[in-house]
Amino acid sequence: MRRRILHIDMDAFFASVEQSRNPALKGKPLIVGGDRTESRGVVCTASYEARRYGVHSGMALAEARRRCPQAVFLRGNFEHYREASQKIHAVLEATSPHVEAASIDEAYVDITGSRRLFGGEDALADLIKRRIREETELPCTIGIASNKLVSKIATNEAKPDGYLRIEEGNEARFLRPLPLRKLPGIGPRTCETLESLGVLTVGALADLPSDILIRAFGLIGYALQRAARGESTSEVKPDSVPKSISRETTFEEDLLDWRRVKQMLIYLAERAVYALREQGMEARCVTLKVRYADFKTLTFAHTFSEPTFVDGDIIRALHMLLPKAQERRVRVRLVGVALSSLRHHLWQLHLFGKERFEKWARVLESVDRIRDRHGFELIRLAPSMGLGRRVRLATPSLSR
Numbered sequence: 001m002r003r004r005i006l007h008i009d010m011d012a013f014f015a016s017v018e019q020s021r022n023p024a025l026k027g028k029p030l031i032v033g034g035d036r037t038e039s040r041g042v043v044c045t046a047s048y049e050a051r052r053y054g055v056h057s058g059m060a061l062a063e064a065r066r067r068c069p070q071a072v073f074l075r076g077n078f079e080h081y082r083e084a085s086q087k088i089h090a091v092l093e094a095t096s097p098h099v100e101a102a103s104i105d106e107a108y109v110d111i112t113g114s115r116r117l118f119g120g121e122d123a124l125a126d127l128i129k130r131r132i133r134e135e136t137e138l139p140c141t142i143g144i145a146s147n148k149l150v151s152k153i154a155t156n157e158a159k160p161d162g163y164l165r166i167e168e169g170n171e172a173r174f175l176r177p178l179p180l181r182k183l184p185g186i187g188p189r190t191c192e193t194l195e196s197l198g199v200l201t202v203g204a205l206a207d208l209p210s211d212i213l214i215r216a217f218g219l220i221g222y223a224l225q226r227a228a229r230g231e232s233t234s235e236v237k238p239d240s241v242p243k244s245i246s247r248e249t250t251f252e253e254d255l256l257d258w259r260r261v262k263q264m265l266i267y268l269a270e271r272a273v274y275a276l277r278e279q280g281m282e283a284r285c286v287t288l289k290v291r292y293a294d295f296k297t298l299t300f301a302h303t304f305s306e307p308t309f310v311d312g313d314i315i316r317a318l319h320m321l322l323p324k325a326q327e328r329r330v331r332v333r334l335v336g337v338a339l340s341s342l343r344h345h346l347w348q349l350h351l352f353g354k355e356r357f358e359k360w361a362r363v364l365e366s367v368d369r370i371r372d373r374h375g376f377e378l379i380r381l382a383p384s385m386g387l388g389r390r391v392r393l394a395t396p397s398l399s400r
């Protein structure tokens with residue numbers, strides 16, 4: 001049986017939440033991202049009323065003010081968005097065990113098994129929209145198709161407050177007339193290259209002879225063409241939230257030299273926090289674990305007032321905990337760092353007045369991208385460099 005995938009995305013999410021909490025804002029141009037006085041910062045989202053003036057996500061607030069001076073400007077309240085997001089998720093969980101949250105306001109649901117139970121696809125989509133209205137008063141759009149790619153494009157085409165079902169076998173026909181930029185993964189550069197080849201629509205890309213495709217894009221060309229034909233095999237991955245992420249190691253010989261122990265800890269912390277970010281999470285709790293030569297094992301924990309995904313915060317917490325671990329005058333056999341009280345980090349949160357986080361989010365994102373490509377070792381924080389260029393953990397334990 002072919003899969004059937006439902007994609008859902010909330011309409012002007014942050015702005016809609018604000019409107020639902022303050023009915024005076026309904027039907028008005030509303031911009032979330034910063035208040036009127038803010039000179040820097042960008043638009044997180046704009047209500048559809050404000051979009052008519054050409055305001056969109058990512059635009060500088062100053063530009064948004066020029067385009068739509070009469071709009072209401074709000075900094076936003078991330079806890080409210082998270083709360084709404086959780087309610088939406090709960091509605092979806094009730095329709096299928098296969099729910100994948102793709103972002104704070106977007107999810108995929110594999111409804112292959114459950115659609116009949118709800119009286120068919122249209123009835124299920126209708127039910128979900130209604131239930132979400134009841135729970136949150138928020139509008140959303142739903143797309144249904146035979147794979148994730150096409151269901152997402154269907155949603156985008158039906159926005160706002162819409163529903164579009166693409167029947168099995170109709171995927172390619174649905175995509176053909178769309179302009180290239182509607183295909184997720186086609187950025188401005190790819191678009192330009194294709195346009196220079198005379199390819200303006202998704203259909204034209206689907207038909208492009210493969211020798212031209214390969215000459216222009218290499219093997220990626222095949223992937224582009226498969227997408228243009230509405231083919232995608234990626235599965236809905238139900239969310240699994242790790243409870244903790246830890247990194248630890250046993251020294252080759254038991255150590256009394258705490259400087260060495262510290263260096264290793266910092267290294268382990270960097271690895272743990274990199275894995276944390278890879279999962280798109282942030283942690284509120286950091287635990288230092290020490291096993292001494294006599295096999296006694298102690299843990300020391302620190303809880304932050306706010307969750308973090310920044311290396312420096314974790315390392316500072318470890319420095320605070322270390323003196324307690326040093327009180328035992330026994331050699332150290334093993335050290336470890338565990339991050340817990342995890343939750344999905346949605347870094348937009350940190351646009352709200354937390355410039356430090358915004359800066360770090362950007363810096364760490366580039367660091368992680370380089371590490372993804374060239375390996376973790378390429379970029380390390382100075383304090384762990386004392387360990388040498390290549391660290392080999394004697395007994396690496398990479399638990400989640």
Ligand code: TTP
Nearest residue numbers: 009010011012013014015044045057058105348
């Ligand atoms: P989107 O779903 O991309 O946008 P949206 O829900 O505001 O509007 P629509 O889906 O109807 O086109 O993003 C969801 C939320 O994520 C959005 O409300 C605000 C936030 N966000 C940012 O903070 N910065 C961004 O650049 C984007 C794209 C979104």
Ligand code: MG
Nearest residue numbers: 009010011105
């Ligand atoms: Mg949305």
